[in-house]
Amino acid sequence: MKPKKIHSTLMWNYTFFIILISLILTAALTYLFSEIDSRMKEGVSPVYRAKDLVNESYRDISIEDIKPSGGWVEILNEQKKVIHVIGVKKDDLYTYSEQELYEKLDNPESQEFYYSIAPFTTPRGRELLCLVKIPRDSITIQVHLFKNYEQTVSEVTTTILKAIPILLIPIALMIFLFSHWTAKRISRPLKTITEGLKKMRDGEYDTRLVLDVKAESEFAKIRDAFNYMADRLEKTEQENQKLEESKQRMLVDISHDLKTPITSIQGYARALNEGMVNDKDKTQRYLNLIYDKSVRVTSLINTLFEFLMMDDSDYHLSTQEADLCEFLREMVLGHFDEMEEKNFDLHVHLPQTEVLYPIDQKQLSRAVSNILSNAVKYNPEGTKLRIELMETEDSVQIEIGDDGVGIPENVRQNIFDPFTRGDTARKSDGGTGLGLSISKKIVEKHGGSLCLLESSVERTIFAIHLPKGGEMLVAS
Secondary structure, three states: OOOOOHHHHHHHHHHHHHHHHHHHHHHHHHHHHHHHHHHHHHHEOOOOOHHHOOOOOHHHOOOOOOHHHOOEEEEEOOOOEEEEEEOOOOOOOOEOOHHHHHHHHOOOOOOOEEEEEEEEEOOOOOEEEEEEEEEHHHHHHHOOOEOOHHHHHHHHHHHHHHHHHHHHHHHHHHHHHHHHHHHHHHHHHHHHHHHHHHHHHOOOOOOOOOOOOOOOOHHHHHHHHHHHHHHHHHHHHHHHHHHHHHHHHHHHHHHHHHHHHHHHHHHHHHHHHOOOOOOHHHHHHHHHHHHHHHHHHHHHHHHHHHHHHHOOOOOOEOOEEEEHHHHHHHHHHHHHHHHHHOOOEEEEEOOOOOOEEEEOHHHHHHHHHHHHHHHHHHOOOOOEEEEEEEEOOOEEEEEEEEOOOOOOHHHHOOOOOOOOOOOHHHHHOOOOOOHHHHHHHHHHHOOOEEEEEOOOOOOEEEEEEEEOOOOOOEOO
């Protein structure tokens, strides 16, 4: 059964509540009017109704109540003839036809007397009629008179006062129960949500809502949306902290990497400036060292500048459709001398047909070159190097794997962070520690991803995943 939403649940409960209250009101008012009617009937003088006067022994019929109005009673036999009169008869009718009697009982306004008739049976089984006649000019006054006005009013008031608790107690009980239900089903979840929002406002991003509600109700949707938002905020907060730590570490690394060559440049320049070097060859060597160190500083600054430019929202690629197979052949050719010098065991697996993909050839070349350069630079001679291109209906994947020294476990998680190096001993090898960071950003600008895969055969596998139809930042 599909769970009801709050709107439909409330509508159903309000409808049920109104119907129930209406039934209670109807029952209470029915009882009240019944009691009032009963009291009124007891209080109104029955002077005009034959059925209130008739008696089996018609000779014992009392007309004390109708005598002040000038009324009397006639007893008719089966032939509608008057056989007995009680009171003073004021007309000369002693025999009635059936039709005439029916017409008289209609009591038109032009009729001189008001007629009321009631059949009865005598103790001997004789069927007779009791006919009451009251002058028309007195009936309009007497029918509304009370026997005891004060007593009747008192009884009616008492009845109303008794009916009030019968009416109010069930209504009050229903209102209490409905309010309690509303508080339980609506107020409590709202209170939980409010408390959760306050905690989130105070920075407690690990807060999660726990609501015992139906899976498809609005509160369940709010709970799921809140918890999803909390997950994202907590993750963002962790990423911000990690980014802040990375920035701090990057500043320290930049300072360290710049300080060393600049210190050397200052030392050599000071020695030359103060005439501490007299030998011409030594002077030239110092100048060469100053130049090399300045090139190192310039390279570091340029690399850092390019790294920072990748984060600029205004930075766009200049893409053109190219054959990735031919692109990788050119990349291998560009590093072939280095691989051959270290006697690498090279394995290139490329499709026989073209694999066309829109790329910024200059930038993607740099991304792949950084990976290949690291593989050649940091692995020993004879390392097996695999370069493979795989294509599916949805994506293209480039894998660069080797069975060399591998990447330490404690570095794998942060390998793409700025200034991260696979071995702390390599900090003086001339590298900047930004290569893989730049490669990752370039691939991401192409709408793809760069990751480090796990393998039991090859120690290191870098995978560039490029989705077909993915969004990339392209120069306008």
